[in-house]
Structure formats: structure tokens, C-alpha cells
Amino acid sequence: MKALRILSRNIRDSFKSVFRNFSLSLASISCITITLIVVAISIILTLNVNRFTELVEKDVTIIAFLDLKVTDEDRQLILEELNKLDNIEKIEFESKTKIAEDMMASSEKFKNIMSNWSEGESPIQDTYQIKVKDINKIGSTAKKIGKIEHVDIVKYGEGMVEQLVSVFDIIRKVSLLAVVALIIVTAFLIINTIKITIFSRRREIEIMRLVGASNINIKIPFVIEGLILGILGSIIPIILTIYGYTALYDKFGGRLFTNFIELIQPTPFVFYVSLILLIIGMVVGMFGSLRAVRKYLKI
Numbered sequence: 001m002k003a004l005r006i007l008s009r010n011i012r013d014s015f016k017s018v019f020r021n022f023s024l025s026l027a028s029i030s031c032i033t034i035t036l037i038v039v040a041i042s043i044i045l046t047l048n049v050n051r052f053t054e055l056v057e058k059d060v061t062i063i064a065f066l067d068l069k070v071t072d073e074d075r076q077l078i079l080e081e082l083n084k085l086d087n088i089e090k091i092e093f094e095s096k097t098k099i100a101e102d103m104m105a106s107s108e109k110f111k112n113i114m115s116n117w118s119e120g121e122s123p124i125q126d127t128y129q130i131k132v133k134d135i136n137k138i139g140s141t142a143k144k145i146g147k148i149e150h151v152d153i154v155k156y157g158e159g160m161v162e163q164l165v166s167v168f169d170i171i172r173k174v175s176l177l178a179v180v181a182l183i184i185v186t187a188f189l190i191i192n193t194i195k196i197t198i199f200s201r202r203r204e205i206e207i208m209r210l211v212g213a214s215n216i217n218i219k220i221p222f223v224i225e226g227l228i229l230g231i232l233g234s235i236i237p238i239i240l241t242i243y244g245y246t247a248l249y250d251k252f253g254g255r256l257f258t259n260f261i262e263l264i265q266p267t268p269f270v271f272y273v274s275l276i277l278l279i280i281g282m283v284v285g286m287f288g289s290l291r292a293v294r295k296y297l298k299i
Contacts, residue, residue: 011224025229027196032233032285035182035189036277040241042182043273046175048256051264053168060138060164062130062156064145070126074150081148082128087141090131096124125152135165183280191288199292222289230285231278238274245270 019025066078075093082091100122104111114122130145132138138156146154208218246266254263 024196028229028285029233031189032230032281033236035185036234036237036281037240039179039182039280040237040273040277042179043276044241044245046179047269047273048264049171049175052261053171055262056164057135057168058131060132060135060156062132062138062142062145062154064128064130064148064151065125065153065155066127067150067152068123068125070150075126078128078148078150082130082145085141085144087132087134087137088130089133092129094127094129096122096126099124099127187280187284187287191284191291195288195292219290219293222293223286226285226287226289227282228285229289230281230283233285234278234281237277237281241273241277242266242270245273 064078064082066075070078079091079093082088100114103124104114130141132141139158142154142156142158145151249263249266252263254265255261256263
């Protein structure tokens with residue numbers, strides 16, 4: 001009970017201190033707000049870039065063209081061999097008849113040409129469309145597929161796909177480093193702002209020490225105050241994240257610039273980002289106050 005009374009008194013005193021030193025508190029809150037807005041934008045961009053790269057990678061397909069004279073029994077044996085490979089996620093068969101029908105339906109020119117073909121004249125081949133689990137192993141998987149009997153040609157955009165994977169890996173790493181760097185810079189700015197705030201109240205701390213307050217009793221109100229500043233500073237970034245991203249998503253219909261770039265759906269995405277911002281604000285606010293009291297003022 002005594003501990004709860006002390007904690008409740010410290011929380012009350014921290015709130016009073018925030019409003020009593022409103023101009024200094026406002027400076028800290030403003031710093032937290034501005035930097036967290038930048039962090040929010042960076043996190044949203046990074047996660048959407050990662051989502052886009054994942055969608056592109058999942059869309060990469062290996063096309064296995066079968067021999068022209070392949071039989072139903074051969075197709076079944078090929079399917080069994082494909083299923084034995086460990087990097088296969090999905091297999092779809094498309095017959096040459098279906099391919100021909102789709103081509104004729106898509107163009108009048110194709111229809112005029114292909115409708116005159118007699119039985120056995122069509123150069124179109126049956127295909128298996130294969131999606132892999134790990135795109136980094138797509139080259140070795142394609143080679144294994146090419147060795148299966150009655151598989152004529154294997155295509156997956158070789159060369160270009162490897163370059164695409166390499167570029168996406170670089171984008172992921174750069175995006176992650178950018179977010180981490182921004183969080184570190186944010187922490188540095190907030191901590192230094194809080195240091196200035198606490199330094200301006202050094203006489204208050206000296207008086208507390210003179211009346212016999214222990215170090216822990218001096219630190220706790222400042223740490224709680226830092227927590228409050230962090231929460232207050234993250235309110236505007238959270239509001240902008242929730243309503244701003246939702247408005248952006250609705251305005252562009254979930255796509256950006258082209259149907260190829262699909263944005264992450266707002267719910268529950270914006271709430272996860274908001275939680276990250278709140279945690280950053282709280283932790284950095286508390287840590288900044290603690291460092292200022294312990295190190296800067298030599299308590």
C-alpha cells in the first residue's frame with residue numbers, strides 16, 4: 001500500500017511538473033512529435049516497400065514447356081517428379097488446347113491464323129506453371145525441372161529474376177537501416193531536449209537533495225515525467241498515422257501510381273505502427289529523463 005501511495009504521488013507530481021514547466025515541456029513534446037512523424041513516414045514506406053517486393057517475388061513463375069507428343073501418362077509422371085522437389089509451392093497445369101483458346105479469344109488475328117491449323121500442326125505446348133517457396137533458389141529449382149523427362153524448355157526470366165532479387169535484398173537492407181538510423185537520431189534529439197529541460201530545473205533537484213531525498217526518489221518523478229512527455233508527444237503522430245494513411249489508401253484505392261503497386265490495408269496495419277510509435281515515445285522519454293538525471297546532473 002505504501003509503495004502504491006508513493007507511486008501515485010510521484011505520478012501526480014509528474015503531471016503537475018509537466019504543466020508547471022509548460023514551456024519546457026512543450027519543447028520536449030514538440031521534438032518528440034516532429035521526430036516521431038518522420039519515423040512514422042519511414043516505417044510506413046519501409047513496410048510497404050517490403051510488401052511490394054514480397055508480392056513481386058511471389059508472382060515469379062517457372063514455366064515448364066512439355067514435349068509436343070507428350071501423353072497423359074507422361075504428364076502424370078512429370079507432375080509426380082515435380083512434387084518430389086522441395087522448393088515447390090504450387091503447380092498448375094495448362095493444356096495447349098486451353099492456351100490456344102485463350103489466344104484466339106484475345107485477338108482476332110490469332111483466331112484467323114490458328115483456326116486454320118489442322119490436327120498436329122499447332123506448335124503450342126502443354127505447360128506446368130510452378131511457383132517456388134524460396135525465390136533465391138529458383139535457378140537451381142529450374143535446372144532440376146529441366147532434367148525431368150519430357151520437359152522440353154524451362155523459362156522463368158533467368159538473369160532478370162536474379163538481378164531483381166538482388167535489388168530487392170538491397171532495398172530491404174537500406175530501408176531497415178534507414179528506420180534504425182532514424183530511431184537512433186530520434187532518441188538522440190529527444191534525450192538532448194529532455195536534458196535541457198531537466199538542466200533548467202537543477203535548483204529544484206538540489207533542493208530535493210538538501211532536504212534528504214534519496215537518489216531513487218529524485219529520479220522516479222523525472223522518469224515518469226519523461227514517460228508522460230513521450231505519450232503526449234506521440235499523440236499527433238499516431239493520429240496522423242491512423243487517419244492520414246487511411247485517407248491515402250482510400251484516395252488511391254489501395255494502389256499507388258499503378259495497379260502493380262499494392263498498399264498494405266490500413267487495418268490493423270496503422271494500429272501496429274501506432275503502437276510502435278507509442279512505445280518509442282515512452283521508452284525514449286523515460287530513458288532520456290533517466291540519463292539526464294543520472295549523468296548530466298551527476299546525481
